[in-house]
Amino acid sequence: MQRKVALRLSAASAAMVVAVGVGVVLSMPEASAATGTATGYATQNGGTTGGAGGQTVRATTGTAIHAALCGRASSSTPITIEVEGTINHANTAKVSGASCNTAAGVIELKQISNVTIVGVGSGAVFDQLGIHIREASNIVIQNVTVKNVKKSGSPTSNGGDAIGMESGVRNVWVDHVTLEASGGESEGYDGLFDMKDNTQYVTLSYSILRNSGRGGLVGSSESDLSNGYISYHHNRYENIDSRAPLLRGGTAHIYNNHYVSLNESGINSRAGARAKVDNNYFEDSKDVLGTFYTDAAGYWQVSGNVFDNVTWSTPGTDNKPAGPNPQSNTTVSIPYAYTLDSAACVPDVVSRTAGAGKGLQVSNGSCSVQSPTSTPTTPPTSSTPTPTPSPTSGPTQPSGTNLSLGAGADGSSKASGTSYGNVRDGDLSTYWSPAGPTGAISVKWGSATSVSKVNIREAAGSAGAIGAWKVVNGDTGAVLTSGSGAGVITFPRTSLSKVTFEITGATGTPKVAEFETYAQ
Numbered sequence: 001m002q003r004k005v006a007l008r009l010s011a012a013s014a015a016m017v018v019a020v021g022v023g024v025v026l027s028m029p030e031a032s033a034a035t036g037t038a039t040g041y042a043t044q045n046g047g048t049t050g051g052a053g054g055q056t057v058r059a060t061t062g063t064a065i066h067a068a069l070c071g072r073a074s075s076s077t078p079i080t081i082e083v084e085g086t087i088n089h090a091n092t093a094k095v096s097g098a099s100c101n102t103a104a105g106v107i108e109l110k111q112i113s114n115v116t117i118v119g120v121g122s123g124a125v126f127d128q129l130g131i132h133i134r135e136a137s138n139i140v141i142q143n144v145t146v147k148n149v150k151k152s153g154s155p156t157s158n159g160g161d162a163i164g165m166e167s168g169v170r171n172v173w174v175d176h177v178t179l180e181a182s183g184g185e186s187e188g189y190d191g192l193f194d195m196k197d198n199t200q201y202v203t204l205s206y207s208i209l210r211n212s213g214r215g216g217l218v219g220s221s222e223s224d225l226s227n228g229y230i231s232y233h234h235n236r237y238e239n240i241d242s243r244a245p246l247l248r249g250g251t252a253h254i255y256n257n258h259y260v261s262l263n264e265s266g267i268n269s270r271a272g273a274r275a276k277v278d279n280n281y282f283e284d285s286k287d288v289l290g291t292f293y294t295d296a297a298g299y300w301q302v303s304g305n306v307f308d309n310v311t312w313s314t315p316g317t318d319n320k321p322a323g324p325n326p327q328s329n330t331t332v333s334i335p336y337a338y339t340l341d342s343a344a345c346v347p348d349v350v351s352r353t354a355g356a357g358k359g360l361q362v363s364n365g366s367c368s369v370q371s372p373t374s375t376p377t378t379p380p381t382s383s384t385p386t387p388t389p390s391p392t393s394g395p396t397q398p399s400g401t402n403l404s405l406g407a408g409a410d411g412s413s414k415a416s417g418t419s420y421g422n423v424r425d426g427d428l429s430t431y432w433s434p435a436g437p438t439g440a441i442s443v444k445w446g447s448a449t450s451v452s453k454v455n456i457r458e459a460a461g462s463a464g465a466i467g468a469w470k471v472v473n474g475d476t477g478a479v480l481t482s483g484s485g486a487g488v489i490t491f492p493r494t495s496l497s498k499v500t501f502e503i504t505g506a507t508g509t510p511k512v513a514e515f516e517t518y519a520q
Contacts, residue, residue: 034080034118034142035360036372040203040231040253042173043336048201050116050140050173054078058120060085062092062107062129069112070097078114083144084121085460088129089155106158110134119143122460123357123428123513130158137170145178145356145429153188160190166220169199177207178355178427184213184241191243195227196220200250203231206362208355208427210238219248222271222296232257233338234346234363236354239263244288247273247298253334255279256341256363258350262288269298276332279304281346286311290321299330306343339365352405357428357514359402369401398453398488398518402426404443409515411441412502423515431459431513437506442474443515444498452493453518456486456501459511466512467505474498486512493520 034050042048057068059081068081077099087107094104101110106129109115113136118124123145130149133139141163151160158164162179165172174193181189192209193216195202209215215237218227228250237244239261245252248271255278259266266288269275277300282288288310291298295318305326312323341349345367352369353361364370404424411420413435422430423441432441454471458464463486470482471489473496481491484505499517503510 034116034140036175036362038140038173038203039205039338040233040336041201041229042171042203042231044229045171045201048138048140048171048173048203049114050138051078051080051114052116054080054114056080056082058082058084062087063095065107065117066093066095066100066102069102069109069115070095070100072099075099075112076114080116080118082118082120083124084119086125086127088127089157092129105129105155107131108134109136109139111136113137113139116140116142117144119145119356122458122463125429125460128155128157130161131163132158132161133163133165133169133172134167135169139169139172140175141172141177142175143177143356143360145180145427147178147180147429148182148189150188151190156188160188161194162192163194164191165195165199165202166197168197169195170201172199172202173205174203174207175205176354176356176358176360178210178357178429179207179212180210181212183211190214191216193245195230196224198226200227200229202229203233204235205231206234206350206354206358206360208236208238209240209244210236212239213241214246215240215242215244217243217246217248218250218252218273219246219271222248222294225249225271228252234350234354236260236350237262237266240266242266242292243268246270247275249273251332252276253278253332255338256343256346256349257281258347258354259283259285259288261285265290265292267300268292269300270294271296271298273298274330274332275300276334277302277305279340279343279346281306281308281343282310283308283347285309287313287319287321287323289323289326290319292319292321294318300326301328301330301332302326303328304340304343306346341365341367348406352401352426355426358426398455398516400518400520403445403449403451403517403519404515407517408444408446409442410444411439413439415509418511423512426514428457428459428513431462431511433509433511434503437509438503439510440472440500440502441512441515442498442500443517444474446497448495448497449517450493450495450519451499451517452520453488453490454499454501455488455514455516455518456512457514457516458486459513462509462511465506465508466503466510467507469504470502472500472502474500
């Protein structure tokens with residue numbers, strides 16, 4: 001039975017919540033949208049559970065996130081904060097209270113513990129706004145996108161790090177997130193995932209890091225050697241110049257990741273760092289493993305990796321690439337249980353699981369994908385006054401594999417700045433819009449595929465814009481079904497190589513974030 005509980009706020013916090021129009025509603029723990037359990041080094045040192053066992057609040061602004069933290073009975077009272085919508089500078093203010101230490105222009109998880117932040121609904125995007133974890137422990141961040149955080153230019157946030165940890169941080173699990181920039185240091189960006197000043201027992205899993213000069217580091221300098229015990233698994237690093245990651249001291253376990261277009265260097269183990277590098281797939285990249293830009297050597301143990309079109313530079317005083325035939329120069333003992341996917345299937349598994357908006361699916365350890373081990377038993381309650389429209393086609397989330405991931409896409413038209421491929425990339429922060437109020441978008445395969453359900457997911461801020469529609473067999477032109485509103489659409493199971501969602505009426509600008517397809 002679910003029980004609503006009033007969030008206890010300090011006077012300053014309550015005033016801030018009222019000022020931004022946030023009504024805070026909490027529910028019992030079973031309503032949490034966070035799923036699965038921590039993996040890797042985050043399972044050590046007592047484990048990482050975040051806000052499990054506490055209350056749950058929905059937030060649609062950064063200020064509401066801060067208010068939820070400040071309204072707890074203490075800085076260690078467990079809480080799960082379900083985030084939906086776009087969090088940015090305009091809606092992220094400082095909130096004061098005895099159980100928090102927040103700041104404007106950044107999500108500040110400082111001097112606190114036992115917190116989960118999880119994206120729900122149509123997605124959570126932290127736009128030009130970083131997440132700062134400092135003097136904190138037992139933190140879970142799941143199913144969110146953090147993009148274009150800058151350290152120079154305007155606006156700036158979090159020193160330019162998408163997610164940054166420092167000063168005695170312990171036990172953090174970051175899972176199914178998308179971290180991205182739009183350039184390197186010269187364009188104002190820093191690292192996507194940085195740890196320094198005594199940060200330990202961290203896992204980054206099933207995530208995407210892309211389009212950045214710097215993927216992330218462990219240790220801010222050659223003398224900052226107090227960090228370590230970091231696991232990186234089932235992540236996709238794409239179009240990264242360097243630091244994938246940079247390790248200064250400490251121990252890291254790096255397995256089942258897919259690296260694409262590492263432009264200058266990849267895993268940079270230096271200053272005595274030790275990395276166990278297992279069953280990763282390196283593709284179209286340069287100097288993917290070694291010690292770079294220093295004469296302070298690091299070490300690695302390698303096994304089962306695939307090097308696909310990887311180039312290696314000539315060794316020098318400050319550059320010691322591990323290839324072209326990487327060999328182990330240390331041994332690393334791993335204290336937790338884990339199962340390795342074969343490196344050959346890593347690109348496929350990671351493409352289907354990594355990043356926000358992928359349904360929190362995970363590998364089963366045998367090159368197949370499965371739902372997380374635990375799921376919510378009741379729907380989350382919302383603290384926002386705006387209801388989510390219920391699609392006329394039915395609200396039930398389909399089960400099974402989303403067949404659109406890895407498929408092709410085309411359409412009748414597209415608005416400037418949008419792309420057909422955005423509807424099958426698993427990323428709710430990207431979308432396709434028609435050039436006008438109506439249009440068609442299709443998902444297609446190279447051979448006949450059985451489909452009986454589609455799920456049309458609208459981009460944040462556009463819910464309800466899609467009016468009348470029809471689903472068409474792209475091979476024959478036959479109408480499979482018709483209706484109105486986005487959501488799950490069911491029709492008789494049909495074998496086809498192309499399925500089209502045609503919007504014939506709209507109340508605003510349609511924005512299709514994902515066109516998911518399912519066999520049943």
